[in-house]
Amino acid sequence: MAPVEPRATLGAPAPATAVMDQRNLAFVPRVLVVAVGTSVEFPNNDSVSHQVYSFSPAKKFQLPLYKGARHPPVTFDQEGLVVLGCNIHDGMAGYIYVTAAPFFGTTDATGTLRLTDLPIGDYRITLWSPLIADPPPSLIRTVHVDAQEVTTSRVQLARDLRARPEPRPRRSDWEY
Amino acid sequence: MRAWGHVICMIACLWAGLAMAEDQLNVDGELDLRWVHSNSELSFLDGGLGTLRFDPDRDGLQLGRAFVASRLRVTDIVTVHAVVDAYDDHDRNPVDLSELWAEVRPFPTSAIRWRVRLGAFFMPVSLENRGPGWSDVYSITPSALNSWLGEEFRTIGAEFEARWLGASSGYLGDLALVAAAYGWNDPAGALLADGGFSLTDRASTLFGGLGRPPIEFYHEIDRKPGYYGGLSWRHHDWLEIRALRYDNHADPGAATAAGGNAWRTRFSSFGARLEPTAHWTFITQYLDGDTAVGPDSAGYDQFRMTYHAAFGLASLNWSRERLTLRFDEFGTHQSSGFYGPPNNESGHAWTVGWMHDLGDHWQLAAEWIRVASTFPPRAEYGEPPAFLESQTQLAIRYRFHLGV
Numbered sequence: 001m002a003p004v005e006p007r008a009t010l011g012a013p014a015p016a017t018a019v020m021d022q023r024n025l026a027f028v029p030r031v032l033v034v035a036v037g038t039s040v041e042f043p044n045n046d047s048v049s050h051q052v053y054s055f056s057p058a059k060k061f062q063l064p065l066y067k068g069a070r071h072p073p074v075t076f077d078q079e080g081l082v083v084l085g086c087n088i089h090d091g092m093a094g095y096i097y098v099t100a101a102p103f104f105g106t107t108d109a110t111g112t113l114r115l116t117d118l119p120i121g122d123y124r125i126t127l128w129s130p131l132i133a134d135p136p137p138s139l140i141r142t143v144h145v146d147a148q149e150v151t152t153s154r155v156q157l158a159r160d161l162r163a164r165p166e167p168r169p170r171r172s173d174w175e176y
Numbered sequence: 177m178r179a180w181g182h183v184i185c186m187i188a189c190l191w192a193g194l195a196m197a198e199d200q201l202n203v204d205g206e207l208d209l210r211w212v213h214s215n216s217e218l219s220f221l222d223g224g225l226g227t228l229r230f231d232p233d234r235d236g237l238q239l240g241r242a243f244v245a246s247r248l249r250v251t252d253i254v255t256v257h258a259v260v261d262a263y264d265d266h267d268r269n270p271v272d273l274s275e276l277w278a279e280v281r282p283f284p285t286s287a288i289r290w291r292v293r294l295g296a297f298f299m300p301v302s303l304e305n306r307g308p309g310w311s312d313v314y315s316i317t318p319s320a321l322n323s324w325l326g327e328e329f330r331t332i333g334a335e336f337e338a339r340w341l342g343a344s345s346g347y348l349g350d351l352a353l354v355a356a357a358y359g360w361n362d363p364a365g366a367l368l369a370d371g372g373f374s375l376t377d378r379a380s381t382l383f384g385g386l387g388r389p390p391i392e393f394y395h396e397i398d399r400k401p402g403y404y405g406g407l408s409w410r411h412h413d414w415l416e417i418r419a420l421r422y423d424n425h426a427d428p429g430a431a432t433a434a435g436g437n438a439w440r441t442r443f444s445s446f447g448a449r450l451e452p453t454a455h456w457t458f459i460t461q462y463l464d465g466d467t468a469v470g471p472d473s474a475g476y477d478q479f480r481m482t483y484h485a486a487f488g489l490a491s492l493n494w495s496r497e498r499l500t501l502r503f504d505e506f507g508t509h510q511s512s513g514f515y516g517p518p519n520n521e522s523g524h525a526w527t528v529g530w531m532h533d534l535g536d537h538w539q540l541a542a543e544w545i546r547v548a549s550t551f552p553p554r555a556e557y558g559e560p561p562a563f564l565e566s567q568t569q570l571a572i573r574y575r576f577h578l579g580v
Binding site: 048049051053055060062064066083085087090091093163173174175176 | 202204249252281283284285286287289306307308313339341343344345346350410412413416577
């Protein structure tokens with residue numbers, strides 16, 4: 001969520017840190033939203049090794065995560081979507097959404113995101129999820145935030161969500 | 177290739193020891209002990225024409241399989257894989273290698289990820305044998321189709337795969353293209369021509385042989401490489417579709433001084449595995465091809481045979497249980513080179529498997545197979561051409577995992 005007319009008073013946020021974990025052959029969380037400049041830690045809480053990579057233009061990197069070995073965090077210094085994969089386990093997929101917007105968050109199980117203490121003004125809201133099939137321009141809303149009232153903006157999707165099957169029970173040593 | 181075997185084993189053992197200390201080695205192992213009860217004819221492994229691994233002579237306690245499958249990480253992108261097997265049957269080598277290969281798999285820097293495998297390994301056809309050491313994860317015994325691939329085929333050469341990582345690029349799935357060139361697979365087809373299809377989890381090893389007298393599979397006879405090429409489509413985590421064309425390109429007129437023949441064996445294979453929910457798996461595979469042996473100039477004296485095999489499998493997995501039902505259908509048809517009744521086999525089989533995990537290390541597995549088959553050459557041995565065979569197995573398996 002970004003002000004329609006950016007104001008200097010918002011300033012640049014302090015460099016933040018975040019965590020993208022690996023558990024049970026999956027990225028946890030599956031979707032992580034961070035500000036530009038955030039350093040993300042990639043711990044490995046599985047009993048097997050992983051080799052995390054991204055070939056997304058916003059951040060290309062390769063990060064072998066062997067058991068017992070520590071790796072420095074990865075800094076995401078460019079806006080955009082970073083799709084994560086594991087070179088050992090092809091079924092693993094994760095997303096880091098790097099944003100320049102000063103206010104952002106992840107929706108809860110009901111699809112709701114609450115932002116508080118926003119300065120008064122007009123804001124543009126951008127919504128993204130790997131499951132949403134609607135064209136991105138149709139997901140943009142503008143809202144006016146007032147000091148007195150709770151402002152609500154609803155996005156009703158026109159298309160069905162992309163299929164997201166439950167994770168398959170799979171031993172880490174199974175091949176495709 | 178026998179002398180090679182000892183050298184490779186020694187190097188592998190030494191390497192394993194060093195790598196353990198380096199923490200780069202991953203080892204999966206299993207010991208499978210079975211109680212077997214069979215109502216089958218004399219097994220093809222004991223010199224008979226029965227279609228199952230165990231016959232009534234081997235009722236009681238048997239070693240199903242003992243194996244160690246290891247993966248050594250040499251660098252971030254290079255791994256070496258070895259599978260060592262023991263089956264406790266008539267094989268010349270009580271312990272033998274069944275796979276040994278190196279894989280180079282660079283990190284993808286674009287949506288195309290490639291990998292190369294070099295060495296001896298299974299071709300990517302079976303959708304059942306996805307466990308360590310090419311073990312079947314749905315029941316004890318793989319389908320007739322995959323049993324045959326385990327017995328007579330190993331890629332001894334190089335395989336190249338290019339995979340378009342569509343799922344990572346916002347598309348529905350991944351598409352992979354695979355191509356391989358290999359040698360030492362000229363005898364492939366001999367066992368099928370001899371006795372038809374079988375249902376067995378007794379795969380061949382690289383340096384041993386199968387059956388009595390033992391047929392050995394991994395020889396280069398005509399000095400011509402074979403090839404295969406295939407496509408696969410992976411739709412998220414729940415659908416895998418594969419097609420592959422195999423041709424060992426053997427010269428059917430070539431033979432060794434010791435009497436080993438090259439068999440020209442070709443087939444097309446198709447398969448799909450659907451996992452629509454976390455609990456259900458459905459697999460179907462189909463294979464159809466031909467094989468020939470003997471010089472072309474001999475005309476009708478050249479032995480020629482076509483064959484096909486197919487199966488459908490449904491498996492339900494919940495909690496620590498897995499229940500699998502499979503129907504197999506298979507057949508061969510001889511078109512020339514008759515010395516007796518034609519090698520025209522037709523058969524079908526039902527398999528019911530149940531697996532129960534007892535914690536991380538132990539598994540109980542039970543399986544019942546019933547095979548009905550007709551094979552005219554049985555008459556030459558004073559047997560009726562039609563057999564109705566069944567086999568019940570109860571296995572206890574201990575598994576271990578070491579490394580990272």
